Amino acid sequence: MVTPRADIGVIGGSGFYSLLDDATEVEITTPYGPPSDVVTVGRIGSRSVAFVPRHGRDHRFPPHRIPYRANLWALRSLGVRQVLAPSAVGSLRPEIGPGALVVPDQIVDRTSGRVQTYYDAGGVVHVAFADPYCPSGRAAAVSTARSADWEVTDGGTLVVIEGPRFSSRAESRWFSGNGWSIVGMTGFPESILARELALCYTSVSLVTDHDAGVEAGEGVTHDEVLAFFATNVGRMRSLIGDVVAALPEERTCPCQNALDGLKLPFDLPG
Ligand SMILES: [Zn+2]
Numbered sequence: 001m002v003t004p005r006a007d008i009g010v011i012g013g014s015g016f017y018s019l020l021d022d023a024t025e026v027e028i029t030t031p032y033g034p035p036s037d038v039v040t041v042g043r044i045g046s047r048s049v050a051f052v053p054r055h056g057r058d059h060r061f062p063p064h065r066i067p068y069r070a071n072l073w074a075l076r077s078l079g080v081r082q083v084l085a086p087s088a089v090g091s092l093r094p095e096i097g098p099g100a101l102v103v104p105d106q107i108v109d110r111t112s113g114r115v116q117t118y119y120d121a122g123g124v125v126h127v128a129f130a131d132p133y134c135p136s137g138r139a140a141a142v143s144t145a146r147s148a149d150w151e152v153t154d155g156g157t158l159v160v161i162e163g164p165r166f167s168s169r170a171e172s173r174w175f176s177g178n179g180w181s182i183v184g185m186t187g188f189p190e191s192i193l194a195r196e197l198a199l200c201y202t203s204v205s206l207v208t209d210h211d212a213g214v215e216a217g218e219g220v221t222h223d224e225v226l227a228f229f230a231t232n233v234g235r236m237r238s239l240i241g242d243v244v245a246a247l248p249e250e251r252t253c254p255c256q257n258a259l260d261g262l263k264l265p266f267d268l269p270g
Contacts, residue, residue, distance in 0.1 A: 004041040006050035008244050009075035009199075011190065012086040014053045015233060019044055019241045026050075028077065030269075032069035036061055039074055044244045050078045054087075054186060063163045063185035069115060072193045077269035081256070082137060082200040082247050085191075086240050088229050089158065089184040090166070090211040092176040098228060100151045101239075102182050102205045103141045104158040107132045109188045111162045116189035118196050122265025125196075127258055132191045136253040137202030140246040145204075148239055156181030158203060160188035172213030183211050197268060200255040204243065206236055 004024050010016055017023060020042025027038050040051045052071050055061045075083060089102065096102065109116075119125035138154070145152040159175050161167060163185035167175070175183060182205055194201035208228040259268075 003078070004048070005079040006041050006048040006075075007079060007081060008047055008049045008247060009080035009083040010049060010051045010086070010240060010244070011054050011071060011075075011083060012051070012240065013055075013229075013233065014057050014059070016051050016053070016237055016240070019237060020049060020051065026078065028074040030070045030073040030077070032073055033067055035070040035074040036067055039078065041078065044241050047244050047247070049244055050075055050080050064111070064114060066186065068189050068193055069118060072190070072197055072199065073118075073269060076197045076199060079270050080199065081251060082134070083194050084137065084141075084202050084204060084240055084243055085187070086204045086206065086236060087184055087186050088208045088225060089182040089205040090209050091182055091207045092159075092172065092180055092211050092214055094210070094214055096153055096181060096207055098207055098209055099232065100153065100207045101145050102153045102156050102158075102207065103138050103145070104182065104203050104205060105131070105133055105138065105155040106157040107187060107191055108157060108159040108180060111160055111188055113162070114189050116192055118193065119265065123263060125262050125264060127192070127196050127262070129192055129195055132195065132201070134200035134202050134253050134255050136248050136251070137200050140248070141202055141204050141243050144243045144246045145239060148242065150239065153181065158187050158205065159183050161185055167212055169213045172211040175211070176214055182207065195255070195258050198256055198258045200251065200253060204240065206232060
């Protein structure tokens with residue numbers, strides 16, 4: 001059987017399958033081991049889409065154990081060049097409440113111990129990361145969310161913590177005092193690995209709660225996050241489907257040139 005190809009990748013929560021027409025499951029191996037789960041390739045309208053459930057279908061991978069390198073490599077090897085990354089985040093700003101969407105334009109890495117590069121042997125490759133997100137993907141996500149009457153913040157800084165624990169109040173106050181907007185556990189190294197493969201990467205972050213140091217927040221519990229996410233998951237899914245349709249067919253953004261002039265130790269897949 002011929003392996004199906006896809007243009008757009010979605011890395012997100014399980015349940016996205018229901019949006020895909022003519023879905024086929026593809027088992028992929030990569031030099032970095034298997035991705036989080038089988039990849040489902042299908043269509044949304046005229047666009048071909050590959051979907052990876054970030055935590056695995058049975059949610060077996062906590063944020064710090066997700067096979068990030070395998071996931072991005074698998075998508076690129078199927079032909080994917082644009083990646084949408086929906087996720088749940090905590091808000092660090094009183095004015096951004098539960099249910100709001102943020103499409104960040106900056107990131108701060110507070111993870112530790114995660115492998116965050118493909119280029120750890122065979123030569124030195126320094127990839128620019130000043131603007132971590134795809135401008136075209138961000139624009140498509142913001143305008144699609146606005147047309148769906150979703151409260152969306154265009155821009156802002158996502159701070160990614162190691163987890164799986166939530167932040168202490170002091171950490172949370174420190175993050176918000178720095179002007180950062182939202183806090184999550186999966187946005188890094190996903191974003192840099194996408195950049196290292198010259199992929200477009202767009203984060204679409206759904207706020208589920210206020211973080212511990214914000215307002216009189218009592219801190220987050222796992223149950224609260226899950227309950228909130230369950231009530232919004234269907235809406236989020238259809239939004240991502242609409243963003244897929246709004247992504248440009250031809251890439252004109254700088255993401256595709258991320259590796260220009262660099263000497264790579266291996267050929268990129270796909
Ligand atoms: Zn791009």
